Amino acid sequence: MTPEPTIRPRRLRTTPAMRRLVAQTEVAPRHLVLPMFVADGIAECKPISSMPGVVQHTVDSLRAAAAEAVSAGVGGLMLFGVPRAEDKDAVGSGADRSDGILNRALAALRSDLGDSTVLMADTCLDEFTDHGHCGVLDSAGRVDNDETLQRYAAMAVAQARAGAHVLGPSGMMDGQVAAIRTALDEAGYADTALLAYTAKYASAFYGPFRDAVDSSLTGDRRSYQQDPANRAEALRELDLDLAEGADMVMVKPAMAYLDILADVAADVTVPVAAYQVSGEYSMITAAAERGWIDRRAAVTESLTAIRRAGASIVLTYWAAEAAGWLRDQ
Ligand code: PBG
Numbered sequence: 001m002t003p004e005p006t007i008r009p010r011r012l013r014t015t016p017a018m019r020r021l022v023a024q025t026e027v028a029p030r031h032l033v034l035p036m037f038v039a040d041g042i043a044e045c046k047p048i049s050s051m052p053g054v055v056q057h058t059v060d061s062l063r064a065a066a067a068e069a070v071s072a073g074v075g076g077l078m079l080f081g082v083p084r085a086e087d088k089d090a091v092g093s094g095a096d097r098s099d100g101i102l103n104r105a106l107a108a109l110r111s112d113l114g115d116s117t118v119l120m121a122d123t124c125l126d127e128f129t130d131h132g133h134c135g136v137l138d139s140a141g142r143v144d145n146d147e148t149l150q151r152y153a154a155m156a157v158a159q160a161r162a163g164a165h166v167l168g169p170s171g172m173m174d175g176q177v178a179a180i181r182t183a184l185d186e187a188g189y190a191d192t193a194l195l196a197y198t199a200k201y202a203s204a205f206y207g208p209f210r211d212a213v214d215s216s217l218t219g220d221r222r223s224y225q226q227d228p229a230n231r232a233e234a235l236r237e238l239d240l241d242l243a244e245g246a247d248m249v250m251v252k253p254a255m256a257y258l259d260i261l262a263d264v265a266a267d268v269t270v271p272v273a274a275y276q277v278s279g280e281y282s283m284i285t286a287a288a289e290r291g292w293i294d295r296r297a298a299v300t301e302s303l304t305a306i307r308r309a310g311a312s313i314v315l316t317y318w319a320a321e322a323a324g325w326l327r328d329q
Pocket of ligand 1: 122124125126127134170171205206207208209210221276277278279
């Protein structure tokens with residue numbers, strides 16, 4: 001009688017070399033995009049208290065940090081602007097002015113870095129409005145979808161003109177991808193790509209970001225961002241964004257939404273991004289500061305998990321640092 005074969009999955013885990021050989025998922029520097037904040041009216045870069053290690057940059061410190069991230073090998077940069085409080089207004093005028101902080105910063109980085117990286121811009125009004133909403137309000141104080149699209153179109157053209165390679169519409173207005181695509185094409189920016197925030201949930205994990213951009217928001221964004229309870233709706237948003245011309249799609253947040261990410265990734269032929277948001281950053285950072293978690297191991301594991309779930313691109317505040325680790329490996 002022949003003996004039973006022994007089936008032992010552990011054979012493939014015996015040595016580091018064996019584990020390296022059979023690893024299915026890889027995180028490389030080029031997969032990582034660094035979100036960066038640039039603020040107007042500050043003399044030097046300013047720490048964000050709820051995101052230790054992340055700062056609001058001046059244009060000068062942004063240029064230095066961007067150059068450093070690019071030389072570490074990151075795949076791209078995503079810029080957010082923080083205007084002075086007195087420059088915010090009901091329609092977010094600073095968003096499409098060429099001398100608005102975000103557009104000035106884009107122009108500076110594009111002139112420094114040319115096409116050596118992929119320069120992305122957040123296309124949303126919330127940093128620029130005095131009420132903090134992602135769109136303009138109607139007379140009843142509700143976010144007016146179609147009026148907002150006009151503002152996004154103007155903002156998008158200004159960002160493309162300033163030098164962004166990719167725009168990230170993050171406001172979750174219906175029809176935003178089509179409105180922006182049409183405006184870009186009409187203005188002669190047919191090559192500017194769109195990374196659509198396709199499934200963006202109304203999440204508590206954005207808490208620290210609101211500090212990071214000195215948000216004026218009172219209330220919440222539940223009338224435009226998705227309900228965390230909903231899964232199928234993400235695929236509905238996905239169909240619409242693709243039909244409207246999205247070049248890449250994004251799921252946000254990342255870790256609590258890996259099921260959504262896997263659903264989206266299984267359904268598309270365009271690149272899929274996931275955004276490891278501020279609260280995800282702050283949780284790991286805070287636990288590591290207390291000695292409760294191994295920071296580098298937790299960061300690496302979280303990035304691997306997001307890639308494994310289906311993201312080809314990961315937006316993460318650790319992009320530059322993690323790119324350094326990965327390069328030195
Ligand atoms: C809105 C926007 C937000 C984030 C990115 N773009 C905040 C929000 O929707 O309230 C959050 C990013 C993060 O938490 O890291 N323009």
